[in-house]
Amino acid sequence: MSTHRPFSRFAIPRAFCLGLAWSTAFVTLSGCAPLIVGGVVVATGLSVLDRRTTGTQLDDENIETRGMLRLKERLGDRAHVSIVSYNRQVLLTGEVLSEQDRQLAEQAIAGLDNVRSIINELAVLGHSTLTQQSSDVGVTMRVKTSMIDSRDLNAHVVKVVTERGVVYLMGRVTEREADRATDIARRTSGVQKVVRLFELISEEERLALENPGRKRPGQPAY
Structure with a gap:
């Protein structure tokens, strides 16, 4: 079960719009990370079109980066996890090998500064291809x-x-x-x-x- 806790079109060329699409911190804990991975959004960086404050956008990027490192430390090569933070709400998707690892991943992210809530959508499955x-x-x-x-x-x-x-x-x-x-x-x-x-x-x-x-x-x- 997921953990859910309380929580005009612009005249800009499509290529630029896609460049401003959202970023994901991604952890492929199974050896070499591929260039194209699951749980994907398109690019990194702050956006002036975002409805979050600049400070919140920075917090979200820091949560994703630090979370990626922490999951690597806690789960090693046995998981495949995507971390996305929006307005300090963290979404975890991907695959882990056991329910214990699923809970361990959530606990690792809960220990980070500025995390407001966690939605744990990790599946206990083999890694996606x-x-x-x-x-x-x-x-x-x-x-x-x-x-x-x-x-x-x-x-x-x-x-x-x-x-x-x-x-x-x-x-x-x-x-x-x-x-x-x-x-x-x-x-x-x-x-x-x-x-x-x-x-x-x-x-x-x-x-x-x-x-x-x-x-x-x-x-x-x-």
Whole structure:
């Protein structure tokens, strides 16, 4: 069982949009890591289009990096784990060889600074094949491309992670955006299941985040 704890389209060329897609800290604890791995999102770095603060984005990147090293220390070569942190909520996907290792991985991440909650989606299975991992890369890219092509969704605010055909969606989004992103993912070829891990915000919060200098109704002018 997973551990769940409380938690406009821009006129930018597609190549640039894909370059701003989200990053994953990935641990292939089974020898040499392949260039293309499961649990994939596309690139690294901070984004000005993100609805997280710069400080939170840095915290998330640090959690992913330190978590990767800690899992390597704790599990050695016997696991295949993807770590994604969004707004300090950590998603673990991949495969471990035993329930004990599954719990050990969660405990390792829980010990990191700034982790707000953990969603443990690790499966007790043999490691996924390179073919499956490559397929997951393709699914992630197709979902992100469909979101970028959509005229009624800001693709930059949705993080997409794919593991064994299961697509996980993260981000700070409105209910409308969550429903639209889910519908796009479900219609994408290769998607077996969609898991929503969104943090829902109101339309007023969305407007404030996208227009930080905009005066809200009733707010006095200075």
